[in-house]
Amino acid sequence: MDNTDILVSGGGIAGPALAHWLRRHGFDPTVVERAPGPRPGGQAVDLxxxxxxxxxxxxxTERVRALCVEQRGIALVDRRGRHSARIPVELFEGEGIVSEVEILRGDLADVLREATDDVEYLWDDTVTALAEDADGVTVTFENAPARRFALVVGADGLHSAVRRLAFETPGGGPGGGKDRGHYHPLGGYHSWFTVHDPALARDLDSWFLMYNAPGGLVAGARPGRLPGEVKASLGFRSAPLTYDRHDDDALKLLLADRFAGAGWEVDRLLAGMRTAEDFAFDSFGQIRLDHYSRGRVVLLGDAGYSPSPLTGLGTSLALVGAYLLAGELAAADGDFRTAFARYEELMRPYVTQAQELPPGGLNGYAPDSAVMIRLRAASMRWMGRWPLRNLLAAQFAKADAIDLPDYPLPARTTAARVTAARVTAA
Known part of the structure; x- marks a missing residue:
């Protein structure tokens, strides 16, 4: 098999998932991740x-379900914390806004890394240059010495370094990044972090609570997996902002100013935000490219086709994309041109559907007036009835809108062959 030595940039969800499948198909992946180590916590993602x-x-499956977060569904609350509308998990057979299988992003990433314990990880590093020739790609890292790889996969998220190096020219993307029309803003920003507040955690009663305030403000609080843990989120509508996405202190001040006096439990969330160790902030936006590959470089997950958190399908795209990319490389015996073309052919329709926003888009998520907030609550109360139920069911069904091929796995993986060779040599 050709082109077995593959660099995967990104150690979150998409990267380790791809590394798992590549290893099982007999490839030799290496994963590089900007973070100094595994990132704990994070918000709940659905499968x-x-x-x-x-x-x-x-x-x-068994390992993932053992780490699932218990959630009864999503409920809108008013300024006093009273539920104004609910969608229980059971309403859409476990495939609704809150899924039957909800797991913290950090927990899912840990499960995937455990499944790739024979894969080399380069922590606290990133790709800074790519030089492709007829035989491979010379990759320059920020810290590690330069190395040669047959193929490079960018699975490094919305702000992908690989996408910037291989696909983009200066233009003006999220947070002052460089995009050539690939990033499409949706008109808002969001943050997420963990709050340790046992009383608030008890008050949630296993519901994901969401609060809207005039001005396009949205606050969310959902159960964590550990006692006393609340997974908080703050979002708002806005014209494009110029900011340093690495300056947490400045971003926390921005949020504190935006949400001052917003009502409900927002003050408690802001207080917890100030000391949160997993604070993150980003824009609502999508990545749209004409092609997911260029030469020996290919993109996966949010790096290539982020649907935005509004769709709830980012994890689905990452896991499905990893499965297809590795499977097609194996089916083509490492012929990357054939494999990349087939990967895009299979993924493109799935991505296109996934990037269709739910009814109302950002306006539905963050209504800007008291009247629109009341209308949102009213529409949610009708989501279990015709015609809204059918509209929502079609949105949720997009997660399953692809027929996954069956890729045969080799009897013995590369890792097994290496182990056997070592035993024989000894």
Whole structure:
């Protein structure tokens, strides 16, 4: 098999999932990750549709379900904390806004890394240059010495370094990044972090609570997996902002100013935000490219086709994309041109559907007036009835809108052959 030495940039969800499948198909992946080590915590992500099938084929369903977060559904609350509308998990057979299978992003990433314990990880590093020739790619790292790889995969998120190096020219993307029309803003920003507040955690009663305030402000609080843990989120509508996405202190001040006096439990969330160790902030936006590959470089997950958190399908795209990319490389015996073309052919329709925003888009998520907030609550109360139920069911069904091929796995992986060779040599 050709082109077995593959660099995967990104150690979150998409990267380790791809490394898992590459290893099982006999490839030799290396994962590089900017963070100094595994990132704990994070918000809950859902497994639905085809992504559940991928996890089943990985043999990880039991492990994932053991780490699931207990959630009864989503409920809108008013300024006093009274529920104004609810969508229980059961309403859409476990495939609704809150899925039957909800797991913290950090927990899912840990499960995937555990499944790739024979893969080399380069922590606290990133790709700074790519030089492709007829035989491979010379990769320059920020810290490690330069190395040669046959192929490079960018699975490094919305702000992908690989996408910037291989696909983009200066232009003006999220947070002052460089995009050539690939990033499409949706008109808002969001943050997420963990708050340790046992009283608030008890008040949630296992519901994901969401609060809207005039001005396009949205606050969310949902249960964590550990006692007393609340997974908080703050979002708002806005014209484009100029900011340093690495300056947490400045971003926390921005949020404190935006949400001052917003009502409900927002003050408690802001207080917890100030000391949160997993604070993150980003824009609502999508990545749209004409092609997911260029030469020996290919993109996966948010790096290539982020649907935005509004769709709830980012994890599905990452897991399904990893499965297809590795499978097509194996089916083509490492012929990357054939494999990349087939990967895009299979993924493109799935991505296109996934990037269709739910009814109302950002306006539905963050209504800007008291009247629109009341209308949102009213529409949610009708989501279990015709015609809204059918509209929402079609949105949730997108997670399963792909037929996954069956890729045969070799009897013995590269890792097994290496181990056998070492035993024989000894």
């Amino acid at each position: 639905r549709g085809a992504s559940r099938t991928v996890v089943e084929r990985m043999g990880l």
